[in-house]
Amino acid sequence: MTSSTELRQEADRHAPKKQFWAMFVRPEIGPIGVMILLFGMLGYFSIPAAESTWNPFAGEGFNALGIRNNLRVISQLGIIALGAGLLIIAGEFDLSIGSMIGFAGACMAMILRWGFAVLIPYISFDGGVHVEYFTIFSVDHVTPVWAIFITMCFTLTFGWIQGFIVVRSGLPSFIVTLGGLFFLRGLTEVSLRAFNHRPDQSAGSTTVTEIPDLKNIIDLQGHGELSRLDAKSLPEADLVNLTQSLSTDMVATLTERLAYTYNRVAEAKTAIMETKGVKPLEKALENAVQSGNDYMVNTIQDKIANFSVDPVVPKTVSDVDVARAYIDTIPTVNQVANFFGGNILEGLFDWLYYPIDWNTNNFGNQFAPGLYSCVMIWLILSIFCYIVLSRTQAGNWIYSTGGNLSAAQANGVPTNKVKISLFVFSAFCATIFAACQVFEVNTSDAAKGNLKELEAIAAAVIGGLVMTGGFGTVLGIIVGAFIFGLAREAFFYIPGIDGSFYRVFLGLVIIASALLNENIRKRIMGNI
């Protein structure tokens, strides 16, 4: 007997891959759709009702400042979502991220403010029993690099300990890191109160303020290191001297730019005065139209057509102005502080103002100086995580540790090391988040990072991760951060609905994503 089935191979049962359609079964496709929807909502709802345009960049959501602020929220969340996400892929949780942010921020801020010391306490019996301290070493002024390094020593060790307890005890990481959550938040508050002494700060406060604005300290010839603000308020004679010491090219460029700014400011002022002048006329026109007085209507229309105010005369550029503009261009001496808390793409945003004239606010000034540098840090971390997870041996280990722990172990994957490393990485991401905040705003607060762990986990779930592990991508985590970060802004601009609806929306998205992810996972596992 011959039959056609004999010639068929198992491989024939797989239809050849269709590249185009294959795109739609990727786990990220749903979240990407939601993200685009939110982008659209934010873009169009933020356009003032009076204007009708199809350009999504016309509204507040995506003007220069909107982009700057939204990307900041998104990227900060994105940074911790990476740490939380990789850990979830390996099958574990970290609930201590938020407290870790508070702890790291406080630690860094205290070191920057008061220095660092290693003390050994002992009980002294001289003059009554009391505790004395033996100082092994102490430094008053710690550079940003060292502040971050010392903080990392604490936070990474704590992450390691949490991981170690989880893998050794076999306890659910939920419980262990829940302990970490309370422990770290408490420790942060306790140490902030302990270190906050008069006269520096009011005792008992759980904030650290008055950290110098390290990212804006410059080295000015003849004046040493000082902050930009101080430099700009030097005596005018000094500033004029400074201008004279600059090359003619430099002065020419700065002058040209300042002249541009002053022109734009004058134009904006004129425009504002015009609208202010025209408004009452328009009101009158409305009344005239209603009362049906044709003569009045005609005269008022004439008046509106011929209405003009004297254009505001732009300021002239002085040497002092040039000096101040120059001070803004001097690079900082604290590159590290600037790396975490400063701006990026300043050149691009300058160009978008001069000559493109898009990055301009209603008063004619430059709108946004650049993007927050946490955006760049997020990008770097994302690329790193993407490569590690998708392209390296370590990535395969992470997937298998979460996907099938015993299989991974049987194949010699050091699953305990993988898990502990990811707990450490999660702590690392939280510390980076804290560094971005501390160096940006130069203060810290024990309440910083509250609930961030849940936001990070939510972003990861929205981005296609499954709580049981082994499933998800870095692209998904990125998209999840976008969705979570955009939702609030997008809902804020929807006319006539309460802004808090964004939470309702996120709640639904989280549940829907979780259901969808689980469905895809089962499909791959062959259970459907």
Added chain:
Amino acid sequence: MAQSGSIPLIKTSNLVKKFGSFTALNGVNLEIHPGEVHALLGDNGAGKSTLIKILSGVFPATSGEIEIEGKPIHFASPRDASDAGIGTVYQDLALNALTSVTRNFFLGREITSFNSPFGLMKMREMDRIASEEMAKIGISITDPEQAVGTMSGGQRQTLAIARAIYFGAKVLILDEPTSALGQKQQMEVLKTIKRVQKLGDIAIILITHNEIHARLIADRFTFLSLGEVIGSGTAEDLAGDDIKTLMAGGAEIGDLAKELETV
């Protein structure tokens, strides 16, 4: 086929394994020869899985010795055993169903640049090797990026076997490879085992509850009951009835029929 005169690939003498006061293995002697399919048979709880777990380094024996090619050896971890050439295909196959064929094939032994966990995996080379190795023992896969979860049970078994062989297994241990499969896929796996045997000097330890399968491909039999060897021999030595009785740990099937009647 049986090379009784040569040095056995694996030889165990007086292996004892105790779990607390419970004796799972009570002095097991076993010889495995290259190029042979060695069926390890016995009732539930006889100690088959325990024996192979010792051989594959999952846990150490309480006492007794293991020799590989005449040299006494001690396994501290599964890694030691696989380095010594013992490739084990567990009942659960040790596969991560969520990732691709290639990623599973090389799990734990990925080919990377710089030989570092953070070096990039050479995906194309790994894809090629995985496809080739699986083709060698009879399964062609069209897409090495296919998730293992979407493969059939027989294909998964082949993947696990191909993997063990590629990574230098001289002894392949298969724990009930056909138990969860349908008729056709059972035959696929048996064919795969035959093909592996034909590759050359690889010895195969096959655990099964299926008498027909054992008879079809095994060259030598060892029967375990209650932690002890109750019989062994080559395929020629054993007559039909013996196998069933020995597999049941010495109980006669006839007795079973009587017992059933009393229920």
